[in-house]
Amino acid sequence: MASDPAAGIDLIGVRFDGMGRSPGQAGAPQALRAAGLETALPAAELTSDVILPAPASARGPAGFINEPALLVMVDTVYSRVGHSLRTGRFPLLYGADCAVLLAAIPALRDTAGRAGLLFVDAHEDATTMEQSDTGEAASMEIALLLGLTGTFAPEPLRSRLPALDRDTIVMLGQRDHLYRRQIGVPTIAGQVPLHPLEELRGDPAGMAADAAQYLVRHAHGWWLHIDLDVLAGSEFPACDAAADPATPGGLTWTELVTVTTAALRTGGCRGCSIGVYNTDLDPGGHAATRIVAFVANVAAHARPG
Numbered sequence: 629m630a631s632d633p634a635a636g637i638d639l640i641g642v643r644f645d646g647m648g649r650s651p652g653q654a655g656a657p658q659a660l661r662a663a664g665l666e667t668a669l670p671a672a673e674l675t676s677d678v679i680l681p682a683p684a685s686a687r688g689p690a691g692f693i694n695e696p697a698l699l700v701m702v703d704t705v706y707s708r709v710g711h712s713l714r715t716g717r718f719p720l721l722y723g724a725d726c727a728v729l730l731a732a733i734p735a736l737r738d739t740a741g742r743a744g745l746l747f748v749d750a751h752e753d754a755t756t757m758e759q760s761d762t763g764e765a766a767s768m769e770i771a772l773l774l775g776l777t778g779t780f781a782p783e784p785l786r787s788r789l790p791a792l793d794r795d796t797i798v799m800l801g802q803r804d805h806l807y808r809r810q811i812g813v814p815t816i817a818g819q820v821p822l823h824p825l826e827e828l829r830g831d832p833a834g835m836a837a838d839a840a841q842y843l844v845r846h847a848h849g850w851w852l853h854i855d856l857d858v859l860a861g862s863e864f865p866a867c868d869a870a871a872d873p874a875t876p877g878g879l880t881w882t883e884l885v886t887v888t889t890a891a892l893r894t895g896g897c898r899g900c901s902i903g904v905y906n907t908d909l910d911p912g913g914h915a916a917t918r919i920v921a922f923v924a925n926v927a928a929h930a931r932p933g
Contacts, residue, residue, distance in 0.1 A: 636932025648685035656723035705731035744847030840894035
């Protein structure tokens with residue numbers, strides 16, 4: 629293995645915004661490179677961005693917002709992640725939102741076998757297609773991956789689902805109980821291992837390490853997903869959750885680094901995604917600079933292959 633862990637990483641930018649904004653989250657890859665991503669990770673392989681059809685804020689035939697771009701994104705990212713994994717690399721997706729998991733987790737399963745997911749997010753994202761009143765895929769991806777919904781999902785999405793078992797996911801940092809009460813969606817705590825924000829903050833390093841060890845025992849390889857809305861709004865204002873009173877609180881950057889470092893040091897992680905950075909809310913690029921530093925920390929603890 630190369631002395632620099634980043635030498636085994638494939639950086640894959642995803643220009644997708646699940647709400648159909650332009651640029652919104654679709655501008656994240658370019659903004660992060662402008663903030664020094666390549667300089668921070670000189671040994672990593674910078675691949676071309678996943679570029680998609682023009683965004684559409686209307687709901688498509690299956691009910692998803694920005695549906696044409698979503699389906700192209702899922703298909704393209706599935707191929708890119710699968711290729712990276714098959715060649716012994718560590719795919720690191722940056723940009724877009726949690727909908728990238730609809731590609732990454734099936735790719736991991738089809739490459740490695742039973743896939744695991746360490747899901748660090750302010751929300752449970754387990755709204756079913758039938759319950760959704762917005763059509764945002766990034767609020768439904770866990771329900772889709774677990775097979776709790778998806779009968780009417782379009783191809784090629786439907787044929788790759790479900791992709792997770794209930795004992796191959798651990799969820800950390802959720803604080804959306806007020807939001808779920810507003811939309812009438814029950815928690816999936818009790819169905820899957822879920823440790824909300826207040827529990828995670830009690831022992832971030834120990835809980836993250838325990839979660840990773842659990843996934844090593846139950847899956848053939850696991851994926852780390854970081855939704856940056858898990859951070860407090862005062863720490864990271866460049867996402868919609870920062871100003872949402874239905875998701876109060878959140879982690880500090882230091883706590884998030886502790887969680888990711890402890891999990892990755894355990895081993896078994898095959899890839900990572902870091903998303904939900906809305907460039908429209910970061911005109912000065914300050915959040916982008918902080919994300920680049922965080923990505924470099926993730927890369928330092930990744931173990932490709």
